[in-house]
Every structure is written in C-alpha cells, then in structure tokens.
Amino acid sequence: MELSELNELDLNNIGEWPVPVKAIAIVLLCSVAGAAIYYLDTAAQLERLDTAQAKELELRKTFETKQKKAASLNAFRQQLAEMKESFGAMLRQLxxxxxxxxxxxxxxxxxxxxxxxxxxxxxxxxxxxxxxxxxxxxxxxxxxxxxxxxxxxxxxxxxxxxxxxxxxxxxxxxxxxxxxxxxxxxxxxxxxxxxxxxxxx
Missing domain, CATH: 3.30.70.60 (Ribosomal protein S6/Translation elongation factor EF1B)
Incomplete structure (x- = not known):
C-alpha cells in the first residue's frame, strides 16, 4: 500500500479500507478510548483507592494503639488502685x-x-x-x-x-x-x- 492510496480513503466507506489501515485505525481508536476512560474515570478511582489505603493504614495504627491500651486496661486499673492505696497511706502519715x-x-x-x-x-x-x-x-x-x-x-x-x-x-x-x-x-x-x-x- 502506498501513501497516495491513504489520501483516497473515504471516511464514509470505512468498510472498503484495506485491512492494515483498518487495523491501525482500530488500534488508534482503542488507544484514544482507553486514554479517555482512564483520565475520566479510572484516574479518579485510583486516587480514591490511594486515599482509602492511606486511611486504612492510619486506622490500623489507631486500632493497634487502642488494642494495646485495652489489653493493658486491667494492669492500669490495678496500678491506679495501688497508687490510690499508697496515696491514702501517705495521707495517713500527715x-x-x-x-x-x-x-x-x-x-x-x-x-x-x-x-x-x-x-x-x-x-x-x-x-x-x-x-x-x-x-x-x-x-x-x-x-x-x-x-x-x-x-x-x-x-x-x-x-x-x-x-x-x-x-x-x-x-x-x-x-x-x-x-x-x-x-x-x-x-x-x-x-x-x-x-x-x-x-x-
């Protein structure tokens, strides 16, 4: 196929185009459609995904911190009771x-x-x-x-x-x-x- 033949291609009669030209046109259209879908929809979704993942990490850290505190709650309560008892004993010394x-x-x-x-x-x-x-x-x-x-x-x-x-x-x-x-x-x-x-x- 020569370049002069490309100028003779009729946009109204795409079905008559040679197979290699049709293949190139289809690849170009798919690329344009893919790029449009990516920028109009997928990019925003990926950004939301990154935000959600960052939020998940933050929530995991918060959860782990609170879980450690919850696991130590009885020890803290016991320590507080001991401190109150110790403070009471010191007050009795006054x-x-x-x-x-x-x-x-x-x-x-x-x-x-x-x-x-x-x-x-x-x-x-x-x-x-x-x-x-x-x-x-x-x-x-x-x-x-x-x-x-x-x-x-x-x-x-x-x-x-x-x-x-x-x-x-x-x-x-x-x-x-x-x-x-x-x-x-x-x-x-x-x-x-x-x-x-x-x-x-």
Whole structure:
C-alpha cells in the first residue's frame, strides 16, 4: 500500500479500507478510548483507592494503639488502685490539726532520747501548700556526732512524715575538737498536715 492510496480513503466507506489501515485505525481508536476512560474515570478511582489505603493504614495504627491500651486496661486499673492505696497511706502519715501538738512533743522527745541538749526549739507559723500545710521548726541542739545520727534516725522512724533541712554542724565557740567533742547542730525540721477540702477552699 502506498501513501497516495491513504489520501483516497473515504471516511464514509470505512468498510472498503484495506485491512492494515483498518487495523491501525482500530488500534488508534482503542488507544484514544482507553486514554479517555482512564483520565475520566479510572484516574479518579485510583486516587480514591490511594486515599482509602492511606486511611486504612492510619486506622490500623489507631486500632493497634487502642488494642494495646485495652489489653493493658486491667494492669492500669490495678496500678491506679495501688497508687490510690499508697496515696491514702501517705495521707495517713500527715497528722490532722489535733495531732500536730503531739508530733511536736515526739520530735522534742526524740532529740532528748538521743542525748541532745536543746538550745532552741522554735515552731514557725504554718505555710499552706496545695493540699497540705507545712510546719517548720527551727532547732539548735548540742551533742556528739553519733547522737545527731540517732536523732535523725529517730525522726525517720516516727509514724508521721518529718523531714530535716538546712543542716549546719559546727563546734561551739571555745570547744576543742576531738573524738568525743560536743558539736552544735542547727537545722529546720518540717512536719506536714493534710488540709481537708474545706480548709483548702
């Protein structure tokens, strides 16, 4: 088939075209139709498919995270119950208003039992915090080094929370050093009181 014959092809009589030309025309028409279908319909569907797949991955991750939380729920509940119990036990270690005076006596007695001589035992005013009040006591005691250790151990053994801060140990004026020499301990002892809801409002 020559190129001059292509010019003589009649579009109104396609049935008379030579077989190779018909084959090429059919391939071209199918390609154009396929491209049109792809761009008009399939491309949008593929885009929706990609979006759906991305959403599926996101949902899988969310599901796995929630599944892990659900699997650990009983452990979390048990841990929360333990924390509540522990918090309650700590709150019981904070005296109420009526027990503060007895606790001050306990602190003083602990020092005397350790063999210390009190030069200063001065409770300050309560300092209110979030849910508790802090009662600082300035102390100055004289004694030997191991007696200070007994005193601090005794404070730690009290059934209520008592902490010691700003500890300064020095030799009293005029005292000579030595193994059995007396020392002076200056510190601030703090005890705490739980504030009930009415006190915090």
């Amino acid at each position: 005296p109420d208003k009526t027990e503060v005076a007895a606790l001050l006596v306990d602190v003083s007695q602990t020092g005397l039992a350790a063999g210390l001589e009190f030069e200063l035992f001065q409770p300050e005013g309560e300092k209110l915090k979030d849910f508790y009040a802090e009662l600082p006591i300035n102390i100055k005691v004289t004694g030997r080094y191991h007696e200070f250790g007994s005193f601090i151990s005794g404070l730690a053994a009290l059934p209520r929370i008592v902490t010691i801060h700003n500890v300064k140990i020095a030799s009293p004026a005029g005292e000579r050093g030595g193994e059995d020499a007396k020392l002076q301990l200056q510190a601030q002892v703090k005890t705490y009181r739980y504030l009930d809801e009415t006190a915090t409002k």
